[in-house]
Amino acid sequence: MSDNDWLAHPFDDDKLKEECGIFGVVGVSSAANFTALGLHALQHRGQEAGGIVVHDPEQGFNSVRRFGYVRDNFTQQDVMDMLPGPIGIGHVRYSTSGSKGATAIRDVQPFFGEFAMGGAAIAHNGNITNADALRRELIERGSIFQSSSDSECIIHLMARSLQRNIPERMKDALRRVEGAFSVVAMTRSKLIGVRDPLGVRPLVLGRVTAESGDGWVLSSETCALDIIGAEFIREIEPGEMVVISEKEGVTSHRPFEARKSRFCIFEHVYFSRPDSILGGRSVYSTRENIGRELAKEAPVDADLVCPVPDSGTPAAIGFSLESGIPYAMGIIRNQYMGRTFIEPSESIRNMGVRLKLNVNRALVRGKRIILVDDSVVRGTTSRKIKEMILDAGAAEVHFRIASPPTAWPCFYGVDTPQREKLLAATMSEDEMREHLGVDSLRFISLDGLYRAVGEAGGRDGKSPQYCDACFSGEYPVEPADQIQKGFQLKAAE
Numbered sequence: 001m002s003d004n005d006w007l008a009h010p011f012d013d014d015k016l017k018e019e020c021g022i023f024g025v026v027g028v029s030s031a032a033n034f035t036a037l038g039l040h041a042l043q044h045r046g047q048e049a050g051g052i053v054v055h056d057p058e059q060g061f062n063s064v065r066r067f068g069y070v071r072d073n074f075t076q077q078d079v080m081d082m083l084p085g086p087i088g089i090g091h092v093r094y095s096t097s098g099s100k101g102a103t104a105i106r107d108v109q110p111f112f113g114e115f116a117m118g119g120a121a122i123a124h125n126g127n128i129t130n131a132d133a134l135r136r137e138l139i140e141r142g143s144i145f146q147s148s149s150d151s152e153c154i155i156h157l158m159a160r161s162l163q164r165n166i167p168e169r170m171k172d173a174l175r176r177v178e179g180a181f182s183v184v185a186m187t188r189s190k191l192i193g194v195r196d197p198l199g200v201r202p203l204v205l206g207r208v209t210a211e212s213g214d215g216w217v218l219s220s221e222t223c224a225l226d227i228i229g230a231e232f233i234r235e236i237e238p239g240e241m242v243v244i245s246e247k248e249g250v251t252s253h254r255p256f257e258a259r260k261s262r263f264c265i266f267e268h269v270y271f272s273r274p275d276s277i278l279g280g281r282s283v284y285s286t287r288e289n290i291g292r293e294l295a296k297e298a299p300v301d302a303d304l305v306c307p308v309p310d311s312g313t314p315a316a317i318g319f320s321l322e323s324g325i326p327y328a329m330g331i332i333r334n335q336y337m338g339r340t341f342i343e344p345s346e347s348i349r350n351m352g353v354r355l356k357l358n359v360n361r362a363l364v365r366g367k368r369i370i371l372v373d374d375s376v377v378r379g380t381t382s383r384k385i386k387e388m389i390l391d392a393g394a395a396e397v398h399f400r401i402a403s404p405p406t407a408w409p410c411f412y413g414v415d416t417p418q419r420e421k422l423l424a425a426t427m428s429e430d431e432m433r434e435h436l437g438v439d440s441l442r443f444i445s446l447d448g449l450y451r452a453v454g455e456a457g458g459r460d461g462k463s464p465q466y467c468d469a470c471f472s473g474e475y476p477v478e479p480a481d482q483i484q485k486g487f488q489l490k491a492a493e
Contacts, residue, residue, distance in 0.1 A: 027215030031088030056085030199238025291318025306330030
């Protein structure tokens with residue numbers, strides 16, 4: 001994206017786009033209300049669209065899918081009245097495959113299928129790396145797709161399974177799937193959760209006790225359990241399927257061959273909410289640790305440490321604590337500007353990032369400023385922020401980035417620019433510093449990031465503990481569809 005393209009989209013914050021959020025609940029009087037609250041807590045994972053499917057013994061399956069925020073679509077009483085029942089699942093979406101725009105409501109999850117043994121709905125977080133090949137095979141065998149989403153392949157694979165119940169059909173289907181997936185699904189009486197064998201994407205189990213009933217919850221993150229007052233029980237393990245019903249409780253299954261976990265390390269850096277828990281660790285504390293590691297690796301003389309809000313805040317606090325340089329809010333975020341705004345005129349387009357962020361002029365004037373951000377993708381926003389800080393009278397601007405250089409696209413459920421549009425894919429660190437026009441630029445090392453997330457010895461180069469392909473170019477699952485389209489993997493060293 002060029003600078004001119006960016007100015008035409010002043011609300012694009014130049015970040016890797018969140019994947020999706022999934023949520024499910026069984027055993028409560030109004031599953032839709034719980035699901036809407038859970039999706040609201042997961043809104044950071046996808047702001048493009050959302051959907052809820054429920055089942056009621058008298059009315060059967062019902063669904064509502066809408067574009068926009070959860071708060072704008074699932075708070076009206078007339079909408080929620082359309083979604084009765086004690087079991088439901090939901091999904092918030094930022095598309096990583098499929099079409100985008102107002103014509104793509106068909107791509108909004110959850111997806112629903114009617115089978116011989118009854119209906120089932122499914123919501124998926126992640127990306128199927130062999131979806132193109134599966135889709136071609138299924139179409140050749142007579143399947144008729146209703147969407148352009150890779151997730152619909154799972155429904156069609158389930159339909160072709162010869163197993164006698166839906167959980168077994170889902171096992172059959174997911175054994176054919178490659179890539180990354182966390183799935184929540186539902187039948188008339190069962191809630192199902194599955195993680196792929198590497199556990200790339202997150203999924204947690206919770207227990208809710210309320211006046212409306214005692215139920216079980218599945219969610220992408222623990223922050224969605226907090227909003228409904230649910231107790232966190234545990235994470236669904238990599239390669240595990242849980243089947244939950246009111247009568248039988250939780251049963252665990254192992255449909256896949258055991259493999260070493262490769263959880264997405266960028267969940268710790270940016271995707272997950274700072275008040276969530278990942279792998280028994282506070283995301284906030286991990287990000288503060290990242291800032292501390294960054295201060296050790298890349299010290300600089302300066303007057304103030306300032307975050308690029310909001311994702312850079314915990315790391316900036318950690319940098320300040322470790323370095324002893326005072327922390328300050330040098331940039332203020334406009335909390336009331338969502339992704340929809342007035343139709344931008346030319347003059348508003350020229351305001352660019354100032355619609356979202358404003359510099360605290362009295363604070364930064366004459367100061368040497370360390371700006372801490374979570375990542376640099378294209379660099380367009382970083383350049384704009386640097387210009388704002390200098391325009392406000394700062395003496396120096398130093399960028400410190402709480403992740404290694406993002407030099408490779410993600411194919412596991414994150415909307416990433418093509419590789420040639422990633423700044424770190426075409427420039428060295430010094431070239432990036434010059435391109436951004438800052439006094440210094442440093443990224444945390446990959447070993448430093450691993451230490452911050454609890455791996456004291458850093459990264460094991462022969463057997464990495466996380467998926468870090470966006471930094472290292474080492475993909476734990478071969479992106480077959482992308483290779484077919486001409487993507488070049490990293491050359492063996």
